[in-house]
Amino acid sequence: MDGNKREDIQIGKRVRVVQKKDQRSGELTEGVVAKILTNSATHPHGIKVMLEDKTVGRVKEILNKSLYQ
Numbered sequence: 396m397d398g399n400k401r402e403d404i405q406i407g408k409r410v411r412v413v414q415k416k417d418q419r420s421g422e423l424t425e426g427v428v429a430k431i432l433t434n435s436a437t438h439p440h441g442i443k444v445m446l447e448d449k450t451v452g453r454v455k456e457i458l459n460k461s462l463y464q
Contacts, residue, residue: 398454
C-alpha cells in the first residue's frame with residue numbers, strides 16, 4: 396500500500412519513508428509513525444510523518460504490521 400492517502404496512515408503503523416536527503420537515491424527508512432505532519436487528505440509524493448526516532452519523511456510504503464496490534 397502506498398502512502399498518498401492520510402486515512403491509510405495511523406500512529407503506531409510501521410511504514411517506510413523517504414527522507415528529504417534521500418529523495419534522489421530513493422533510499423527508504425523503516426520505522427513506526429509517531430506523528431502525522433501533512434494536514435491534507437492526500438499528497439502526490441506521500442503523506443509527511445515523523446517516526447518514533449524523530450526521522451521526518453514522506454510515506455512511500457505502509458507495512459501490514461502495526462506496533463500496537
